[in-house]
Amino acid sequence: MRPTRKRLCLLLIALYCLFSLYAAYHVFFGRRGRAMSLKGLRKGAAPAPEGRGREQSTLGSEEWNPWEGDEKNELQHRFKTSLQILKKSTEGKTDFRVQIWSKAAIGLYLWEHIFEGLLDPTAVTAQWREGSSIVGSTHYSFITGPAVVPGYFSVDVSNVVLILNGREKGKVFYATQWLLYVQNLVLTQKLQHVAVVLLGNEHCNNEWINQFLKRNGGFVELLFIIYDSPWINDMDVFQWPLGVATWQPQETNESLKNYQEALLQSDLTLCPVGVNTECYRIYEACSYGSVPVVEDVMTAGSCGNASVYHSAPLQLLKSMDAPFIFIKNWKELPALLEKEKTIILQEKIHRRKMLLNWYQHFKTELKMRFTNILESSFLMNNKG
Numbered sequence: 491m492r493p494t495r496k497r498l499c500l501l502l503i504a505l506y507c508l509f510s511l512y513a514a515y516h517v518f519f520g521r522r523g524r525a526m527s528l529k530g531l532r533k534g535a536a537p538a539p540e541g542r543g544r545e546q547s548t549l550g551s552e553e554w555n556p557w558e559g560d561e562k563n564e565l566q567h568r569f570k571t572s573l574q575i576l577k578k579s580t581e582g583k584t585d586f587r588v589q590i591w592s593k594a595a596i597g598l599y600l601w602e603h604i605f606e607g608l609l610d611p612t613a614v615t616a617q618w619r620e621g622s623s624i625v626g627s628t629h630y631s632f633i634t635g636p637a638v639v640p641g642y643f644s645v646d647v648s649n650v651v652l653i654l655n656g657r658e659k660g661k662v663f664y665a666t667q668w669l670l671y672v673q674n675l676v677l678t679q680k681l682q683h684v685a686v687v688l689l690g691n692e693h694c695n696n697e698w699i700n701q702f703l704k705r706n707g708g709f710v711e712l713l714f715i716i717y718d719s720p721w722i723n724d725m726d727v728f729q730w731p732l733g734v735a736t737w738q739p740q741e742t743n744e745s746l747k748n749y750q751e752a753l754l755q756s757d758l759t760l761c762p763v764g765v766n767t768e769c770y771r772i773y774e775a776c777s778y779g780s781v782p783v784v785e786d787v788m789t790a791g792s793c794g795n796a797s798v799y800h801s802a803p804l805q806l807l808k809s810m811d812a813p814f815i816f817i818k819n820w821k822e823l824p825a826l827l828e829k830e831k832t833i834i835l836q837e838k839i840h841r842r843k844m845l846l847n848w849y850q851h852f853k854t855e856l857k858m859r860f861t862n863i864l865e866s867s868f869l870m871n872n873k874g
Contacts, residue, residue: 585629586627586628586629586864586868587628587630587648588628588629588630588631588647588649588651589630589647589649589651590631590632590633590650590651591633591634591651591652591653592632592634593654593655594655594661594689595655596653596689596716596732596733599731599732599733599773600653600733601621603733603734604733605623605630605632606853607621607632616635617635617636618637619633619634619635620632620633625857625861626861626865628861628864628865631647640671645675645680648681648683649681649682649683649864650681650684650685651684651685651686652672652684652686652687653687654668654669654686654687656689658691661689662698669699669702669710672709673708673709682868683711684709684711685710685712685714685867686699686702686712687715687730688714688715689732690715690716690717690719691717692717692789692791693765693766693789693793694720694792696715696719696721705726711726711868711871714729715728715730716730716731716732716768717729717766717768718768718793718805719794720792720793731806732768732770733770733773734774735770753775756775756780757830757842758781758830759771759774759775759780759781759783760823761775761782761783762785762820763785764789767784767785767787767789768804772814776845776849777849779843780842781814781841781845782814782815783823784815784817785817786818787803811848812852813841813844813845813848
C-alpha cells in the first residue's frame, strides 16, 4: 500500500508542476502575443475576425480585466443616470432667439439702460449699430441706425420685436410702412412671432395700430405701449416706461455735463406735467439719485381714466412702489421745501442710495418681465 500511495503523491506533484508551467506560459507568452496584435492594429493592420465572449473584449486593452463587464455596466448605468438628470434639469428650457429692430430712439433706453447691453460701433452717428445679450434662456440681438430700412437686411430669425415711434402723424406713416413690411414677412412665413414696443401718442390716440393687433385679426401678438393707455390689460397689451431722453445733436458735451451735475447736486427734481404726466425728467432724476417731485394729475386726452384706475396716472411706476414725492397741486411745494430743511445730510444720502437701488431693481424687473412675457406668449403659440 505504501509504494502505491507514494506513486500517487508523485503523480499529483507532477500534474501540479505541469499545470503551473502551462499557466506561466499563457501569462507571459500569451500577453506578448496580444500586445503584438494590438501594436499591429494601431499601425493600421486589418482587425482580427470578430470573436465571441471575453476574447473579443481583450482587443480593446492590453491587459484583460476580470471586472471589465461589471465596470462597463456600471459606466452605462451612470451615463444613463446623468442623461436623465441633465434632461430633467433642462426640461422647459429652450434656445430661444429674439431680434429687436429699433426704429425709434426709445429702443436705446430698452437696450442700454434696461438690458444694459453694448452697441458696436459705439458712435451714436453710425449708420448701423448692433449688439447681443442673453437673459435666462433667451438670446437677444439688437439692430438700430438709419441704415436699418425695410427690405435691406437679411431676416434670419423667427421672433422679432419692432420698436416704433407713433407720437405724431409723420412718425405714424413711417411706422406703418415698417408694419406692412413685417406683415409681408409673416405672410411668407419668414417670421413667426412679432411684438411691438410703441412710443404712443401723448394723448393716447393710437387707433392707427389697432388693425395690426392679433386680437383684431392682425399679426402683432404683444404690444408694449408708453403712456397710460386704456388698452393696457397685462394680457396682450402692457405698459412700458418712457425712459431718458436721447441727447440731441445740437446739445454739447458741456451742456450735458452741466445737466448731469445739476441732478447730482439736487436732492429733489421738480417734474411738472407737460402734454402728458410722464416725462423724461423722471427717469433722468432717478439715474442720479435725485428724488422726482411729480405732479400727480391726469392730462387732457384719452389716457388712463381716473374714475376706473385709482392710481392713474403713472400706473407702471406706482405699481412698482416708486419712491417719489407725488403732489396734486404746486401749492403744496412751499411746505415740502420747508420739510426738506429739517432733513439731516445722512438721511438725504440714505434716501439717494435707496432711490438708486430702487431704480436698478425697476430696470432689472422690467428686463425679466419683458423676457417672461415674450417666452410665455411665443413659445406657447409654438406648441399650439
